[in-house]
Amino acid sequence: MADDEREIRVPEVDTTAQEEQLADTQRKIDEAKVAAADLARTTPDPLPDSEPPERSTPAS
Known part of the structure; x- marks a missing residue:
């Protein structure tokens, strides 16, 4: 029996x-x-x- 001829049974979920x-x-x-x-x-x-700072800030 070929694979494509087999009946596939899928259980209901x-x-x-x-x-x-x-x-x-x-x-x-x-x-x-x-x-x-x-x-x-x-x-x-x-x-x-607010505008971005013109110079670097101490944190950057």
């Missing part, structure tokens, strides 16, 4: 729990994106008009 976990994780990601976008809109720029 219950993926309900995995799908629920994936959906829950996706919801958390979506909520985090909304929270991050909200923070970006409401948090002022800490250095709005």
Whole structure:
């Protein structure tokens, strides 16, 4: 019997729990994106008009 003529039997797997976990994780990601976008809109720029130093700073 040739390999391509063999019947392949794949057992059914219950993926309900995995799908629920994936959906829950996706919801958390979506909520985090909304929270991050909200923070970006409401948090002022800490250095709005700052310019880079003209000379090296002691730390650099």
